Amino acid sequence: MARIAVIFSLIILVISCNPKLSNGLRVKDLNKDVEMITSKGTMIIRLSDSTPLYRDNFIRLVKQHFFDSIIFHRVIKNFMIQAGDPTSKRARATDTLGEVDAGYAVPAEIRSSLFHHKGALAVARFPDDVNPQKDGSGSQFYIVQGKKYTALQLDSIEEKKFKGLKIPANQRAVYQSIGGTPHLDRNYTVFGEVIKGMEVIDSIANSPTSGSPFDRPLTDVHILKMRLIERTKNL
Numbered sequence: 001m002a003r004i005a006v007i008f009s010l011i012i013l014v015i016s017c018n019p020k021l022s023n024g025l026r027v028k029d030l031n032k033d034v035e036m037i038t039s040k041g042t043m044i045i046r047l048s049d050s051t052p053l054y055r056d057n058f059i060r061l062v063k064q065h066f067f068d069s070i071i072f073h074r075v076i077k078n079f080m081i082q083a084g085d086p087t088s089k090r091a092r093a094t095d096t097l098g099e100v101d102a103g104y105a106v107p108a109e110i111r112s113s114l115f116h117h118k119g120a121l122a123v124a125r126f127p128d129d130v131n132p133q134k135d136g137s138g139s140q141f142y143i144v145q146g147k148k149y150t151a152l153q154l155d156s157i158e159e160k161k162f163k164g165l166k167i168p169a170n171q172r173a174v175y176q177s178i179g180g181t182p183h184l185d186r187n188y189t190v191f192g193e194v195i196k197g198m199e200v201i202d203s204i205a206n207s208p209t210s211g212s213p214f215d216r217p218l219t220d221v222h223i224l225k226m227r228l229i230e231r232t233k234n235l
Helices: 002-017 027-031 052-063 086-090 151-160 169-177 198-205
Strands: 032-038 041-047 074-076 080-083 120-123 141-144 190-196 223-230
Touching (some): 027 032, 032 052, 080 198
Antiparallel strands (some): 032 041, 032 223, 074 080, 080 141
């Protein structure tokens, strides 16, 4: 009995050191990375504390195994790879995907410091004509592959897309060196980034697809599993 009491006390101590938040997550959940194991390789994702609504929502779905077995249903080379439709888990080759998500929207958390560089994790959403507040899907997300831009191309985006508003110098440098999709900035919530496994993004983005309008890979690319992992300091 004494041993049982000691074990029970240790369990209580562990729980008290990792209390549950009002949204059902544990405090330590917020300091973990996400490991995404796909049929093309593994990526490590770090979520942003600047977007707590999307961070917490994504963590909650990972813990529920919501993403396990879904496919990247929309893939466009030099642009992005998209997933998050739960019906894709058992989809036939002829099924139209991308119309279903978790069943709710999340308010926009667009931050000027979070931008669409290669590897950025962002939320899909309905277009402005039906969603002027830019709320995001509860589960559909995309990861940027993008392409590299010249200074002149970025100047053109500033003039035509942003009506003269400037892209910050540090972001311009990133778009010129590693690439991204700068024209999506200020319109979609970026809430994390891939910190390991960039080559997996390229492998998925380079998959042959059905072409427009659905851009579904001809061979399904599965998210086999997502899980929370301890952060590695050097990543």
